Structures are given as structure tokens and as C-alpha cells.
Amino acid sequence: MKETRNFVLRGNICYSLDPTTLETIEAGYLVCEDGTSAGVYRELPEQYAGWPLKDFGDRLIIPGLTDLHLHAPQYGFRGLGMDLELLEWLNTRTFPEEAKYGDLEYARRGYTIFAGNMKRSATTRACIFATIHRESTVMLMDLMEETGLKTMVGKVNMDRNSPDILIEESAEASARDTLAWLEQIHGRYENTRPILTPRFIPSCTDELMGRLKEIQRDFDLPVQSHLSENQGEIAWVKELCPWSEFYGDAYDHFGLFGGGVDTVMAHCVWPSEAEIARMKERGVYVAHCPQSNTNLSSGIAPVRTYLDQGMNIGLGTDVAGGTGESVFRAMADAIQVSKLRWRLTDDRLKPLTVQEAFYLGTKGGGAFFGKVGSFEPGYELDAVVLDDAELQHPQELDLAERLERLIYLSDDRHIAGKFVAGRRIF
Amino acid sequence: MKETRNFVLRGNICYSLDPTTLETIEAGYLVCEDGTSAGVYRELPEQYAGWPLKDFGDRLIIPGLTDLHLHAPQYGFRGLGMDLELLEWLNTRTFPEEAKYGDLEYARRGYTIFAGNMKRSATTRACIFATIHRESTVMLMDLMEETGLKTMVGKVNMDRNSPDILIEESAEASARDTLAWLEQIHGRYENTRPILTPRFIPSCTDELMGRLKEIQRDFDLPVQSHLSENQGEIAWVKELCPWSEFYGDAYDHFGLFGGGVDTVMAHCVWPSEAEIARMKERGVYVAHCPQSNTNLSSGIAPVRTYLDQGMNIGLGTDVAGGTGESVFRAMADAIQVSKLRWRLTDDRLKPLTVQEAFYLGTKGGGAFFGKVGSFEPGYELDAVVLDDAELQHPQELDLAERLERLIYLSDDRHIAGKFVAGRRIF
Known part of the structure; x- marks a missing residue:
């Protein structure tokens, strides 16, 4: 039996539209429909309200x-x-x-x-x-x-x-x-x-x-x-x-x-x-x-x-x-x-x-x-969940800064979950 | 009361004599006398036989x-x-x-x-x-x-x-x-x-x-x-x-x-x-x-x-x-x-x-x-114990190769102990 791949992820979402445009949405919703992104939302649209939702709290969610x-x-x-x-x-x-x-x-x-x-x-x-x-x-x-x-x-x-x-x-x-x-x-x-x-x-x-x-x-x-x-x-x-x-x-x-x-x-x-x-x-x-x-x-x-x-x-x-x-x-x-x-x-x-x-x-x-590497609608839903809590800092950081730090400082300990084409593999 | 700083460390020991000479001693003994190196030995000299010995097994011991x-x-x-x-x-x-x-x-x-x-x-x-x-x-x-x-x-x-x-x-x-x-x-x-x-x-x-x-x-x-x-x-x-x-x-x-x-x-x-x-x-x-x-x-x-x-x-x-x-x-x-x-x-x-x-x-x-950064006799005994077991590999590696891998691949997880001037700090 094939598992359902309709669900919603909640977290701090970052993805690229093009080389110079990084989208960052705090506490946003990423909708996965049959393994494919149905978009990123600041408020969850009503039609997805009953779907299974996994809340990753303060963690980051980025494309695989x-x-x-x-x-x-x-x-x-x-x-x-x-x-x-x-x-x-x-x-x-x-x-x-x-x-x-x-x-x-x-x-x-x-x-x-x-x-x-x-x-x-x-x-x-x-x-x-x-x-x-x-x-x-x-x-x-x-x-x-x-x-x-x-x-x-x-x-x-x-x-x-x-x-x-x-x-x-x-x-x-x-x-x-x-x-x-x-x-x-x-x-x-x-x-x-x-x-x-x-x-x-x-x-x-x-x-x-x-x-x-x-x-x-x-x-x-x-x-x-x-x-x-x-x-x-x-x-x-x-x-x-x-x-x-x-x-x-x-x-x-x-x-x-x-x-x-x-x-x-x-x-x-x-x-x-x-x-x-x-x-x-x-x-x-x-x-x-x-x-x-x-x-x-x-x-x-x-x-x-x-x-x-x-x-x-x-x-x-x-x-x-x-x-x-x-x-x-x-x-x-x-x-x-x-x-x-x-x-x-x-x-x-x-x-x-x-x-x-x-x-x-x-x-x-x-x-x-193919359509891989972003969260725009129609992209296959490859996603990585990142936990940067252990990378301590004394000041406030915005989402783009948190992502930059993870690029320079993260290792496998900071990877809290991974989805490939809508399937969670850990 | 000041702790004694006379002891022996056993493990795979690596240290530099000069920029082009790396000493590597498998399963060797590093003797610490009052916080200072009394030398590295393949066999433990008799005069140190009764000293406290900490055996780090297959781990590496390098200067701090x-x-x-x-x-x-x-x-x-x-x-x-x-x-x-x-x-x-x-x-x-x-x-x-x-x-x-x-x-x-x-x-x-x-x-x-x-x-x-x-x-x-x-x-x-x-x-x-x-x-x-x-x-x-x-x-x-x-x-x-x-x-x-x-x-x-x-x-x-x-x-x-x-x-x-x-x-x-x-x-x-x-x-x-x-x-x-x-x-x-x-x-x-x-x-x-x-x-x-x-x-x-x-x-x-x-x-x-x-x-x-x-x-x-x-x-x-x-x-x-x-x-x-x-x-x-x-x-x-x-x-x-x-x-x-x-x-x-x-x-x-x-x-x-x-x-x-x-x-x-x-x-x-x-x-x-x-x-x-x-x-x-x-x-x-x-x-x-x-x-x-x-x-x-x-x-x-x-x-x-x-x-x-x-x-x-x-x-x-x-x-x-x-x-x-x-x-x-x-x-x-x-x-x-x-x-x-x-x-x-x-x-x-x-x-x-x-x-x-x-x-x-x-x-x-x-x-x-001062005299810091080597294990030659007279050097202050700063030592780091490295555990590379988690860095898996299919082939045999010698000690110099294990050290090279640790230089490129290690992070704080691989540090199993640290001594400064003969005092263990973790």
C-alpha cells in the first residue's frame, strides 16, 4: 500500500525563486499534494485545513x-x-x-x-x-x-x-x-x-x-x-x-x-x-x-x-x-x-x-x-528540516541570517528531517 | 590541594618535530611529569611503571x-x-x-x-x-x-x-x-x-x-x-x-x-x-x-x-x-x-x-x-585525544592517514579528551 503524500509542513520556510531572490516565510505552511508542492502560505488555506499537519516549530524548512x-x-x-x-x-x-x-x-x-x-x-x-x-x-x-x-x-x-x-x-x-x-x-x-x-x-x-x-x-x-x-x-x-x-x-x-x-x-x-x-x-x-x-x-x-x-x-x-x-x-x-x-x-x-x-x-x-529544488507550486516536494538551536548566539537573527549561518556552520547534527518527493525518509 | 600531574597516557601518538617531520607512534606511551612531557616511548620505561596510566586504546593523542x-x-x-x-x-x-x-x-x-x-x-x-x-x-x-x-x-x-x-x-x-x-x-x-x-x-x-x-x-x-x-x-x-x-x-x-x-x-x-x-x-x-x-x-x-x-x-x-x-x-x-x-x-x-x-x-x-605544541621532552603537556571510529572507511589506514582525515573531517564530536599543561580539562 502506498502511503498518502498529502500533508502540510509548518515551520520557517526558505527557498529560491531565482539566483538573486530568496523567499523567507516565518511560521509558514508548505502544502504537499501527492508528492508535489501545492505552495507556501502565511495562513493555511481552508481547503487544506483537514490535512495531516506536521509542525516543526522554530526549525527551518528548505528544499532538498x-x-x-x-x-x-x-x-x-x-x-x-x-x-x-x-x-x-x-x-x-x-x-x-x-x-x-x-x-x-x-x-x-x-x-x-x-x-x-x-x-x-x-x-x-x-x-x-x-x-x-x-x-x-x-x-x-x-x-x-x-x-x-x-x-x-x-x-x-x-x-x-x-x-x-x-x-x-x-x-x-x-x-x-x-x-x-x-x-x-x-x-x-x-x-x-x-x-x-x-x-x-x-x-x-x-x-x-x-x-x-x-x-x-x-x-x-x-x-x-x-x-x-x-x-x-x-x-x-x-x-x-x-x-x-x-x-x-x-x-x-x-x-x-x-x-x-x-x-x-x-x-x-x-x-x-x-x-x-x-x-x-x-x-x-x-x-x-x-x-x-x-x-x-x-x-x-x-x-x-x-x-x-x-x-x-x-x-x-x-x-x-x-x-x-x-x-x-x-x-x-x-x-x-x-x-x-x-x-x-x-x-x-x-x-x-x-x-x-x-x-x-x-x-x-x-x-x-526536473521541477526540483524549490517550493513553488508544481515542484516535487524535496524538503530538509534544519534545527539550529545548538548554534548559539547572543543577538536576534532573522530567517535569512539563520540560513546563512547554517550554510557555513551546519553538519549532519542539524538535519532534523528529510522528505523526498513527498516521502519522509527520516 | 593541587592534583598530581605525573601520569602516563597510552594511545596512537602523533606530533611534529619540525615543519616536515611528523612522528607517529602506534600504541605508544606519553609520560607527563609535573605538567611537562618526559617523552614518548614505544615501551614504557621501568621508572614510570608505577605511575597512573590512562589507556586511550585505538584513539589518537596529538598536541593541543x-x-x-x-x-x-x-x-x-x-x-x-x-x-x-x-x-x-x-x-x-x-x-x-x-x-x-x-x-x-x-x-x-x-x-x-x-x-x-x-x-x-x-x-x-x-x-x-x-x-x-x-x-x-x-x-x-x-x-x-x-x-x-x-x-x-x-x-x-x-x-x-x-x-x-x-x-x-x-x-x-x-x-x-x-x-x-x-x-x-x-x-x-x-x-x-x-x-x-x-x-x-x-x-x-x-x-x-x-x-x-x-x-x-x-x-x-x-x-x-x-x-x-x-x-x-x-x-x-x-x-x-x-x-x-x-x-x-x-x-x-x-x-x-x-x-x-x-x-x-x-x-x-x-x-x-x-x-x-x-x-x-x-x-x-x-x-x-x-x-x-x-x-x-x-x-x-x-x-x-x-x-x-x-x-x-x-x-x-x-x-x-x-x-x-x-x-x-x-x-x-x-x-x-x-x-x-x-x-x-x-x-x-x-x-x-x-x-x-x-x-x-x-x-x-x-x-x-613557550615550549608548547609538541611532545618532545620538556614541552608543556597539552594533549588532545581524538576518536575517529565514527569516520568509517573500507580500507586499512596508517596513523598519518588517520591524522590527515581528522584534519579534514573532524568536528567537536571527535574530541574525546583534552589536557592543558598536564591538567585534564575534559
Whole structure:
């Protein structure tokens, strides 16, 4: 029996309308009708008067957060070994660890920790990389399904420039295994969807990319990958695909770069003007991962440019380039690095505001999942209840200030409840 | 009756010998004799066999952390309103809040929160700014004394360029009140010392600086202030003190810049070569405050230069330029901003390593308090016990890796015990 998803939440409600407009309603009512927002009200309309009401008192209620980019198999080494740049870090730290996920017993240990912590986080939606291993990818999807979060999870494709311990034997084998994976999970989940996941151009042959496009088309799959993270990586892509106009063009060439294909590209730290124009034209989503770009000495993405251009953009934690799964921390990091970029690199691009960072972590990234990340009528009702009582202060604070403090100071202790598409998961 | 401070701690012990040498001893013994380290041993020497032994099992034992710079009255607005640069931020956010500390009832609320959270932190030593208000400064010192931390606390001096609500009426009045403060606290504390605290050159007249030098000499006081944080601030100092060779010279001119006077200067983001040379010559301590320098868009200090020059340097959280009191977070921030500086500004200055950041937060800053911040024999026994069991992971980790994870991921939940100069405070 499916539970009813018609109810009312009462509390201090905050949500974004657009990057610069934060709505704050003290002691307001958020109405959920069949898993979808029926609006936020200062007084409860009469037609909802008889509905079940949960009063969260002085707590805050905000939209669930979206993490547009993270790697589940890297969660076990979060906060470790971050003294290398991207390409060396992949070979030294990341690939050897990911290779272990061919072992289902190890994978269960690692993915159980990951899924448990994701459940307790403020995240309700996420785009997740697994590894090349089909069976453990399905295990990860099973575990994520149980959390109640709505996620897209990808079996990774890699058929070149990868160590023997973490490579698929051919483009054909990679494609075949991807098809077997899609068959295995067909109809298996309510919350969990597959997403096509070529790791990045350097680890995927042209032949593989061509086959992945066929699969993408046949199954109407979304796509996630990495783009223009590091200057060495960009130069390498130019060598590998001399025919490409720029890095993103190497995806676009195979029809895996937006334009009718839901696509999210992580990082976009060093885009060319032509790349920005193409991303905008194709509606490609940027997953801005500020902490990862710092830890791996990649640089600072021009987020102000992306916002000014009205492009699709949200936040990613990029565990384990980033050290944890907190999208609040990603919001704070996004503001902080934007200030350093303004000070040190280009003072024409204004730093991000708190409102903008909150938008990116809610409605900005949520849009990749449809009408997600706000409480406007018609949005799926993802909500997080926050309790800031323990963050003591001597002065009066308004609701926007309380939200700002939670962005900078909160951790999982402050999360008092979470709803995904109208279903309470804790 | 004074408790005995002869005992042995057993656990996984980590401490720095120098910036690049981290000692790690699994299941080792740390001997405390009269509040001071008598060394770390793999096997317990026979002469200590009968001493009380506290076994912390698989937990880590590290030196207490030193916070060389933070503002107690700003703790209440940590994580709030960080969309301004330094000088505007002071006038808009900071000075109005500090002005409230003339009200003892408000001060008790704010300082009680601050002292409680400092006690629970991994910090054992700190250099703290209060406000210009004598009575509430004494209240803060009383509260810090009760925590058991060893701190230096300063009544702030400000007699120019400050709003009416937060200014002393003359140099003479400021000096007189400082003397009254020193008289009031004379002999009052075991853990808490006064430190002379001219806010910064822009808010102290030459006359006041001259009087403060007399007080410094008469009472043999240490000194704390701010230096070269922001380019607008530096230009202003040049206008205010046209006779100064550089910002630091404006302190040195009055004999308040090291050279026999224990001096710690916060920030040092934009030093000239002459300023660096003078600081080195005078043995001035740098309090590197990476998060504050980011939040206020100040820039990134050349920490690699300070280390290469063998200068005195430690870390500061600079609450509320920084958002919290965690020196672990300051370590992580120091590494992270050093990577961005290397990538974006000057690739001749290598990023900091984890070992170096740990050194800065322990032995580097601890040296301002004497032999503090290591477990080598003769060091005062400040120790923090860390429990990382809750930070789950699927793979084996060695001790250095466990410490690295705690630097990036820990919060107050992971602090299982704290000792200051051989006294357990929780």
C-alpha cells in the first residue's frame, strides 16, 4: 500500500525563486499534494485545513539539496592524499582504490558507508559515478534505492589510458557490459536511474564514444562526465582528439553534449569562449565543484560568467576530490573561491552571494532532475528540516541570517528531517 | 590541594618535530611529569611503571592546538554577513556588534557561548581580542580562566577612525583604562594573561601608541595586532603614518614589533620584502588566518616564503572573519589556499603539505606560549585525544592517514579528551 503524500509542513520556510531572490516565510505552511508542492502560505488555506499537519516549530524548512557530481567508490578515501594534481592523483590514489570495487565484499563495505552517510545528509538528489564494475554498480544502486534519495548512478566506461587493474578490455566489451547492466536493472527501481558515464575523454576511445551514443539513443539516457578541469588534462584531450575544436567538442562530436540529451559536466574550470558558447547553446549543465578544484590545485571556475549567461549550473561535492558529501559546504566553498578569483584573477567577475550559492545548491542543480529544488507550486516536494538551536548566539537573527549561518556552520547534527518527493525518509 | 600531574597516557601518538617531520607512534606511551612531557616511548620505561596510566586504546593523542588570533566578541556573528571587504565589514558588521559588549549582560551571553565552545574545541592555547570595554574584558578573562585553556586576552585600544559607539575618548583615556585593567586583573589568574592589543594602526593615534609602549615596557607585556591584511588598509596606513617605511614599521617605530617584545601579527597577506625582512629580524610571529583572508576577499598570504625564511608562524581562526574556532579547519584551509595561490598567483611557492599545516597549528603557533605544541621532552603537556571510529572507511589506514582525515573531517564530536599543561580539562 502506498502511503498518502498529502500533508502540510509548518515551520520557517526558505527557498529560491531565482539566483538573486530568496523567499523567507516565518511560521509558514508548505502544502504537499501527492508528492508535489501545492505552495507556501502565511495562513493555511481552508481547503487544506483537514490535512495531516506536521509542525516543526522554530526549525527551518528548505528544499532538498542536489549534488550534481560525486564518486561513490572514492568516499572511503575522502580527506586523504590530496597532495597531487588531477592526472597524477587519478593514477596514484583513485584508480587503485576504484579497482577494489571489482570485489563485491569490499564494495559492500564501501558503498554501505557511502549510502548511510548520504541518507543522513541534506542531499535529496545526486548524480553519482560508480566504477567500471557492473555487479558492484548494481549493488550501489540497490543501496541508494533503499535510502529513499532520488539518484542517477552510472557504471563507468574506460577503455584506454587506464591501468590494467581498472580498464575494460575493448570498446565492444565496455558497450556490451553497459547493455548488460541496463538490462539487469530494468524495472528494478523507483528512485534510482541509470546515467551514461564515460569517465572522461582521455579514458574513452572514439569507438567507445560512438557505441555509447547508440546506447544513449536507444535507452534515452542522460549523460555525466568531466570537462576542462585541469590544464594538463585539456592539452591531453587536444592530443587525443586533434580534430576537436575544444574539449567539450570531443563529447559533442559523438552527440553526448546536451541538445536534447540531458548532460551534466563536472568542473568547467578552464573553458574557452567557444566552449562556453557551445555549452550554453546545448543546455549542458555545469557541476561546479569548488572544493575539489581547490584540493587538486585545478583552479577556480568562472561561475559568475555562467550565471550571467543564464546557463544551467549547480553544485557538486566531487567526493573524493572534495572531502565530504555536504552540499552546504559546497555552497560556502563556492562563495569563498569566487572571492579569491575576484581578488587574484579577474576583478570583473563579482564574487557569489549567499543567495546565489543557495540557489545553485537547490533550484540550480535540482533542475537536472526536473521541477526540483524549490517550493513553488508544481515542484516535487524535496524538503530538509534544519534545527539550529545548538548554534548559539547572543543577538536576534532573522530567517535569512539563520540560513546563512547554517550554510557555513551546519553538519549532519542539524538535519532534523528529510522528505523526498513527498516521502519522509527520516 | 593541587592534583598530581605525573601520569602516563597510552594511545596512537602523533606530533611534529619540525615543519616536515611528523612522528607517529602506534600504541605508544606519553609520560607527563609535573605538567611537562618526559617523552614518548614505544615501551614504557621501568621508572614510570608505577605511575597512573590512562589507556586511550585505538584513539589518537596529538598536541593541543594553538589559535594565534581570534576575536571573542565576534563569535556571536560567526558565519554571518561576509559579503564585504575588511574596512567596510568592520564599520558595517563588526564595530556595531563589538559596541554591545559595553553592556555586561549582553557580554555575559556572548562570552559564555564563546568560552563553552572553546573549551570543547581542540584548542589549548589562544591569543584573543576582547573589545575596548574593561569590565567585559575582565569577564571574558574570568570565563576563559574557568575553561582551563591557557590564553592571552587583550582589552582593545582604539582612539581614532572608529564610530562614536566604539571609541575611547583620547589616547590618555585609553592608556588610563588599560592601566586600570591591568591593575584589576593583577594576580587574579593562573591560566590567563593580559596581552597589549592596539587594534591596528588606523584606529590608534601616534600618541596612543607611544603610551602603549610605556605600558608594554612597565608590565613586560606581549603584543598582538593586525598587519598588511588588505590593500586598502595598507594604503590607509601609509596616509596616516607618512613617515613609515611600510605598515609594520608603524608598529616598530613605537617599539611594538618584536625584538624582545613577544609580538604576534595577524594576516600578513601583502607584505613588502622590507616588511618580511623586518619581521624576520625582530622575530615577529605571523598568525596566518586563511579562511578569514578568503571570506573578506583579502588574498592569500605567502606562507611558503615565511616557512622558507624560518620565520615564526602559526595559525589563527580569526573568528568572525573566519566562521569558526576549529584550528583543524584552519590547517585544511591553509593547505587549500596555498594550492590556489600556487595555481593562480605564483607557481614558485609550493603548496603546503599536511605535515606543514599540522606543524603550524601545533608547534609553530605553540612556540608563542613557550615550549608548547609538541611532545618532545620538556614541552608543556597539552594533549588532545581524538576518536575517529565514527569516520568509517573500507580500507586499512596508517596513523598519518588517520591524522590527515581528522584534519579534514573532524568536528567537536571527535574530541574525546583534552589536557592543558598536564591538567585534564575534559
